[in-house]
Amino acid sequence: MVKCSLAMDIGASSGKMFAGYMENGKLNIKEVHRFENKIIKKDEHFCWDLQALYAEIVTGTHVSRDQGFTPKSIGIDTWAVDFVLLDEKDELLTDAVSYRDPRTDGMMEEVFQLISKERLYLETGIQFQKFNTIYQLYYLKKHHPEILNKAKSFLMIPDYLNYLLTGKKANEYTNATSTQLVNAFTKKWDKELLGQLGINKEMFMEIFPPKSELGKLKPELSSEFGFDMQVLLPATHDTGSAVVSVLESDDTIFISSGTWSLIGVENNFPICVTKALDYNFTNEGGINYRFRFLKNTMGLWMIQEIKRNYNDRYSFADFAKMAEETGDFHSTVNVDDDRFLKPKNMIEEVQKYCSETNQVIPKTPGQVTKCVFDSLAKSYQTAINQIEEIYEKEFKTINVIGGGSQNEMLNQLIADTTEKEVFAGPSEATAIGNLVSQLIGLGEIENLNKARQIVKNSFEMKVFRSKHKTEGLK
Numbered sequence: 001m002v003k004c005s006l007a008m009d010i011g012a013s014s015g016k017m018f019a020g021y022m023e024n025g026k027l028n029i030k031e032v033h034r035f036e037n038k039i040i041k042k043d044e045h046f047c048w049d050l051q052a053l054y055a056e057i058v059t060g061t062h063v064s065r066d067q068g069f070t071p072k073s074i075g076i077d078t079w080a081v082d083f084v085l086l087d088e089k090d091e092l093l094t095d096a097v098s099y100r101d102p103r104t105d106g107m108m109e110e111v112f113q114l115i116s117k118e119r120l121y122l123e124t125g126i127q128f129q130k131f132n133t134i135y136q137l138y139y140l141k142k143h144h145p146e147i148l149n150k151a152k153s154f155l156m157i158p159d160y161l162n163y164l165l166t167g168k169k170a171n172e173y174t175n176a177t178s179t180q181l182v183n184a185f186t187k188k189w190d191k192e193l194l195g196q197l198g199i200n201k202e203m204f205m206e207i208f209p210p211k212s213e214l215g216k217l218k219p220e221l222s223s224e225f226g227f228d229m230q231v232l233l234p235a236t237h238d239t240g241s242a243v244v245s246v247l248e249s250d251d252t253i254f255i256s257s258g259t260w261s262l263i264g265v266e267n268n269f270p271i272c273v274t275k276a277l278d279y280n281f282t283n284e285g286g287i288n289y290r291f292r293f294l295k296n297t298m299g300l301w302m303i304q305e306i307k308r309n310y311n312d313r314y315s316f317a318d319f320a321k322m323a324e325e326t327g328d329f330h331s332t333v334n335v336d337d338d339r340f341l342k343p344k345n346m347i348e349e350v351q352k353y354c355s356e357t358n359q360v361i362p363k364t365p366g367q368v369t370k371c372v373f374d375s376l377a378k379s380y381q382t383a384i385n386q387i388e389e390i391y392e393k394e395f396k397t398i399n400v401i402g403g404g405s406q407n408e409m410l411n412q413l414i415a416d417t418t419e420k421e422v423f424a425g426p427s428e429a430t431a432i433g434n435l436v437s438q439l440i441g442l443g444e445i446e447n448l449n450k451a452r453q454i455v456k457n458s459f460e461m462k463v464f465r466s467k468h469k470t471e472g473l474k
Ligand SMILES: Nc1ncnc2c1ncn2[C@@H]1O[C@H](COP(=O)(O)OP(=O)(O)O)[C@@H](O)[C@H]1O
Pocket: 010, 011, 012, 013, 014, 015, 257, 258, 259, 260, 300, 301, 303, 304, 316, 317, 320, 402, 403, 404, 405, 406, 407, 408
């Protein structure tokens, strides 16, 4: 049996469990379980199926043992902002409503009547997305005050899954910052802000940073598995774990490319200047209390929805190939338009947008996906220009991580559009970042710098250079 750590990475489109262990100075990972994560409809709201996700964690742990592993620790990471509330008996008061649910429409604007956008940004440094936790809680205060009044525990999605494993309740720092309720300077819940919003401060748990140990498995679970595990806190915000895996370089911008595209740079301080506010950048918390200065852009969600609209007839690789073969088609959309957050039919929404903007309407799967890929590359270029304007410097390279790093056509398009060197990989950056954070916490890896060197030496990266530049070299 191989002793290992388990990383449970639950993204907005899929969940993946990896067993990870060090051997000869390299990190070895093995995918032991993968499942689809999808939104379900409950009481007229779009929700996540938390019981199903918890069952997959248990299944994955059993599978890891059956595959010859003895896990000594597990770390869970998921998407941000979403949460559940528990009552005084630790019973669920709410479903895990998804950030894609329209219930927060208009809530951000109402919050601005109480607290200015500028003040919110100055204190939290967090981007304005209408689905941030602050606006979800404001919706509950306005439409379901009885729920908020009964709430004794606020747990974000990974916190709740950790609670089911250990019986321990805590909030983890990187994910807590995505709520827009944590003060960027004190790194604590902003009690004054909560008071102004009329949201009860007592339900928030103590905040623990990545690498902390939460506790051991509940006895009934360790006897079911036949072994005990430490439940450790990686950066439980999946993008926080992904960024742990990025190249350590002052000249690199990362693009965490999955359901969402998160484009940014790691910092030791929050950047809450007006330009960052105007461009809607965020300062989400990172490992070692660093900051992830980044911009959320729609990401490959649009391709996932187009794939679903075509009844899964085509693979992601098929779409990349068809888009590449489409050639002379140049219509694009603003991928950050709210209309693409949860349209009934993504293909029709893209076509409608092109028609409304007097562009050629994409008809074939290749034209539709080329339009989306070209639009994504365009939005990446805009975000990179804004980062370089704020930093007053030119970045030389881009590190594309996450599942989207497997899309070689898109990687080449990013290189051609930005004229920068693109290093693509690792595709499982989130799980890898989750694992190395656990190993640092267990004392098996000395520190973050060493962890990043191990990641670089353990996983292949492909380089893409602008065709325009290489043509010039011929
Ligand atoms: N073989 C592939 N070729 C091209 N794109 C791929 C491939 N495999 C995955 N992808 C892209 O990666 C995305 C999923 O990335 P991932 O990081 O797993 O997302 P999340 O963590 O949000 O669930 C898919 O939506 C798809 O666009």
